Amino acid sequence: MTQQSPALYIFIVTIVTTVFTINVANVKCKAGFENVGQWCFSFYLVGKSLSDSIEICTKAGGNMVLIDEYRKIEMLRKHMKEKGLIHKLTVQNREALIKSYQEIRELTTYQENYCNTYKTNRLLKPAEEFYIPNAKLPVNFNGNGRARLTTPSGFFIAKSPIPSAGYGAWTKTRVRKYTVLGEYEGEEHKIEGNSPYSWVIYEDKKKEKRHFIDASSPAKSNWLRYINCARNVWEENVYSFVCDNLVFYMTTKEVEPNTEFLTWYGRNDGLMLGITKLHPASELDLNSTFYIRLSYMPQDFKKNDLKYHQNWFSNKHDIKENKIQYGILDSYHDGAWKIQRENNYTYYTGEDGFSVPFVCEHQPLDVK
Numbered sequence: 001m002t003q004q005s006p007a008l009y010i011f012i013v014t015i016v017t018t019v020f021t022i023n024v025a026n027v028k029c030k031a032g033f034e035n036v037g038q039w040c041f042s043f044y045l046v047g048k049s050l051s052d053s054i055e056i057c058t059k060a061g062g063n064m065v066l067i068d069e070y071r072k073i074e075m076l077r078k079h080m081k082e083k084g085l086i087h088k089l090t091v092q093n094r095e096a097l098i099k100s101y102q103e104i105r106e107l108t109t110y111q112e113n114y115c116n117t118y119k120t121n122r123l124l125k126p127a128e129e130f131y132i133p134n135a136k137l138p139v140n141f142n143g144n145g146r147a148r149l150t151t152p153s154g155f156f157i158a159k160s161p162i163p164s165a166g167y168g169a170w171t172k173t174r175v176r177k178y179t180v181l182g183e184y185e186g187e188e189h190k191i192e193g194n195s196p197y198s199w200v201i202y203e204d205k206k207k208e209k210r211h212f213i214d215a216s217s218p219a220k221s222n223w224l225r226y227i228n229c230a231r232n233v234w235e236e237n238v239y240s241f242v243c244d245n246l247v248f249y250m251t252t253k254e255v256e257p258n259t260e261f262l263t264w265y266g267r268n269d270g271l272m273l274g275i276t277k278l279h280p281a282s283e284l285d286l287n288s289t290f291y292i293r294l295s296y297m298p299q300d301f302k303k304n305d306l307k308y309h310q311n312w313f314s315n316k317h318d319i320k321e322n323k324i325q326y327g328i329l330d331s332y333h334d335g336a337w338k339i340q341r342e343n344n345y346t347y348y349t350g351e352d353g354f355s356v357p358f359v360c361e362h363q364p365l366d367v368k
């Protein structure tokens with residue numbers, strides 16, 4: 001490092017300051033964009049999905065915000081505060097999302113209650129008002145026919161309209177909400193196989209001990225093996241839960257006649273079928289936090305907290321075609337800002353996605 005004389009130092013500082021001031025004062029923005037510091041932004045307060053916000057920004061002649069320096073984000077935040085925008089940053093589909101989250105909790109409570117009753121008196125199981133027992137098996141039957149033969153009256157096995165899903169389990173009559181359709185029967189294994197008919201059961205809280213209930217053999221399972229995986233919350237009508245190291249299936253809503261039963265298979269099997277089930281309220285605070293979508297990033301970014309990612313400031317929108325993208329949200333809660341990732345919540349939001357306000361940016365035009 002070399003020493004500089006004070007006179008030279010003052011000279012350099014003056015030049016740098018002058019150049020910077022000229023830039024800030026002369027930034028020219030396209031119509032619809034406003035000049036904030038040395039940047040051009042456009043704020044959209046009506047919530048949109050990630051894909052819609054990218055499209056709207058592109059149509060307006062820009063892109064979503066390129067997160068390449070802290071100063072830019074700080075300036076954006078300051079601007080939103082000064083213009084009184086923060087309290088207008090409301091999630092469009094907030095009410096519906098909160099409602100569906102409450103329903104999930106209610107369901108969990110119901111299952112816990114059922115399980116407690118079952119644990120107190122296992123014999124209650126078949127006699128339970130809302131419990132559907134297997135059909136009685138005939139004395140002589142072909143081994144592989146077992147699973148289908150256990151289908152209780154009022155239910156049937158038939159082709160599913162879900163592309164390449166094979167057979168599914170259906171109801172002929174209306175089924176009440178919170179009806180336990182029975183226990184998922186299968187062979188018990190200690191070692192994980194590779195079966196899409198297999199449920200894993202953790203026997204302790206630390207998830208150290210586990211076993212598998214594998215219904216791949218129709219000779220050793222029941223009709224519940226035919227229940228396919230739901231692709232969204234509207235078609236999901238069955239919930240699986242573990243009680244006493246067994247898996248039970250329960251309806252989550254009233255099921256209309258001639259409807260296929262569909263349940264969520266869990267994260268891993270869901271991913272294999274290309275389905276993600278994540279509720280925004282499990283990751284974001286929908287009650288007292290304001291959100292604005294700044295940008296997006298490709299799927300390869302794994303860190304939830306962008307601050308710690310080395311590429312935080314070099315998000316160059318280098319999205320390869322068809323790559324799943326994550327939104328980047330800025331949030332405001334109790335005077336503090338925080339940047340976080342927006343996941344894919346379409347299982348609960350539908351194609352509209354998480355509908356939040358967003359910002360677009362364009363490279364400033366030549367100085368005026």
Ligand SMILES: C[S@@+](CC[C@H](N)C(=O)[O-])C[C@H]1O[C@@H](n2cnc3c(N)ncnc32)[C@H](O)[C@@H]1O
Nearest residue numbers: 162164165166167196197225226227228229273
């Ligand atoms: C437990 S079995 C369900 C019964 C199966 N459909 C049958 O005919 O035997 C799981 C398999 O069903 C198919 N499946 C279930 N849900 C699906 C979905 N949403 N989309 C495509 N295939 C599905 C997959 O082949 C999966 O491996």
